[in-house]
Amino acid sequence: MEKFHKSTGENMKNDNDFEFRITPPIISSLFDDIEHRILSPLSCLREFDRHFMLEFDLPLVSKKDIKVTFDGNTINVEAKLQEKYSEEKLGKISKFEYFKKSISLPGQIDSKKTTARFQNGRLEIKIPKKVAGQSIKVN
Amino acid sequence: MKIAKPDTKEKTLLLGFPSNGLVGTFSISYLIHYLKMKKVGEIEIPDLPSTLFVEGGEILAPIRVYNKNNIFVIISDIPFDQYLAEEFAHAAHTFCKKNAIKKIVIVSGMESINQSKTPPKIYGLVTHPILESVLYNNKIPKFLDGSIFGSDAAIISVFRKTKIPALVLYAECHPFFPDPKASVIAIVTIAKILDVKVDTHDIQNKIDKLRIQHRNLMEETIRTLQQEQKKHGKIPQIYR
Numbered sequence: 509m510e511k512f513h514k515s516t517g518e519n520m521k522n523d524n525d526f527e528f529r530i531t532p533p534i535i536s537s538l539f540d541d542i543e544h545r546i547l548s549p550l551s552c553l554r555e556f557d558r559h560f561m562l563e564f565d566l567p568l569v570s571k572k573d574i575k576v577t578f579d580g581n582t583i584n585v586e587a588k589l590q591e592k593y594s595e596e597k598l599g600k601i602s603k604f605e606y607f608k609k610s611i612s613l614p615g616q617i618d619s620k621k622t623t624a625r626f627q628n629g630r631l632e633i634k635i636p637k638k639v640a641g642q643s644i645k646v647n
Numbered sequence: 648m649k650i651a652k653p654d655t656k657e658k659t660l661l662l663g664f665p666s667n668g669l670v671g672t673f674s675i676s677y678l679i680h681y682l683k684m685k686k687v688g689e690i691e692i693p694d695l696p697s698t699l700f701v702e703g704g705e706i707l708a709p710i711r712v713y714n715k716n717n718i719f720v721i722i723s724d725i726p727f728d729q730y731l732a733e734e735f736a737h738a739a740h741t742f743c744k745k746n747a748i749k750k751i752v753i754v755s756g757m758e759s760i761n762q763s764k765t766p767p768k769i770y771g772l773v774t775h776p777i778l779e780s781v782l783y784n785n786k787i788p789k790f791l792d793g794s795i796f797g798s799d800a801a802i803i804s805v806f807r808k809t810k811i812p813a814l815v816l817y818a819e820c821h822p823f824f825p826d827p828k829a830s831v832i833a834i835v836t837i838a839k840i841l842d843v844k845v846d847t848h849d850i851q852n853k854i855d856k857l858r859i860q861h862r863n864l865m866e867e868t869i870r871t872l873q874q875e876q877k878k879h880g881k882i883p884q885i886y887r
Contacts, residue, residue, distance in 0.1 A: 538862055538863060540867060547859065548862075549862070550823065550824050550825075550862050550865060550866065552823040552824070555760055563823070563824075565821075565824040565825070565858060565862075567854070567855035567856070567858040568859065569854070593856065593859055593861070628828075629855060629858065630821070630824065640710045
């Protein structure tokens with residue numbers, strides 16, 4: 509029964525260094541692509557009255573290295589890490605260089621009016637909803 | 648008016664478990680590391696899913712007890728739903744009674760609306776008036792209005808009914824992403840309360856990597872907390 513894995517950053521080799529125990533997920537939707545050195549970032553989608561706010565946690569990333577694209581109702585985010593991130597799982601060290609994730613949005617969106625900002629390693633994408641339908645006269 | 652300085656030599660228990668921003672996890676783990684606290688025991692909760700960790704060949708339970716001088720720590724590596732949180736609080740209370748603990752400090756995170764614009768703040772909430780002086784002496788603003796739900800509410804509810812007072816520290820954080828930056832303010836505040844010196848440079852230098860490393864635990868914590876919300880209908884989030 510595998511119940512342990514240990515992650516470490518590249519500069520965390522000293523035994524006296526501060527290191528947390530990493531809890532293995534019971535079920536995870538984060539699928540890292542070891543072969544292509546791609547990490548799956550955490551993201552959250554919040555729905556407001558007139559827009560969606562989609563956030564990605566992108567630590568170790570510079571604004572210039574982020575690419576955001578639309579494909580219909582799907583938003584794709586890719587970002588290159590400023591330095592390689594290493595993780596050790598069951599004695600094997602994996603190195604990662606990129607974040608990549610696609611999120612499908614519920615409902616119609618206005619991609620042309622979408623705006624994004626990047627601050628403190630967090631990407632916030634504000635996506636206006638497309639206003640559609642016909643007005644109904646109230647008597 | 649002269650305000651009595653709290654007795655820093657009396658036994659204090661710190662509680663940390665995964666919640667918003669993993670603030671409790673980061674801050675309590677760092678204190679264990681920095682203060683070189685020794686593991687003195689483990690806590691078993693019967694309904695907790697069977698989980699063990701292995702570190703350097705040593706088998707560890709997910710809820711462990713650490714100690715150094717008059718400071719005790721109980722830390723959980725796995726998130727709780729409401730019912731496990733209640734059991735956890737009862738177990739912690741039993742531990743306090745057996746070890747003559749005089750006060751409890753719980754560390755958690757609260758959702759911040761404009762968390763990226765200003766440095767995170769920390770608020771305090773006490774279960775018994777006797778700890779009001781700790782807030783005052785350490786210039787910790789009181790958590791005045793809002794609602795608390797899930798594991799935090801379950802744990803606070805248990806301690807409210809006991810004779811051992813608890814102080815809950817709420818650091819503003821991102822609720823859905825690991826927020827080691829918010830935990831730094833919690834570490835500094837706990838150090839003041841305990842009257843110990845803690846240098847936070849080590850954790851500050853690793854903030855970005857900690858955010859990557861703890862994606863899975865954050866995801867699992869959110870899933871646990873959201874399952875609670877689904878069971879009980881939509882409950883307003885803290886400080887919203």
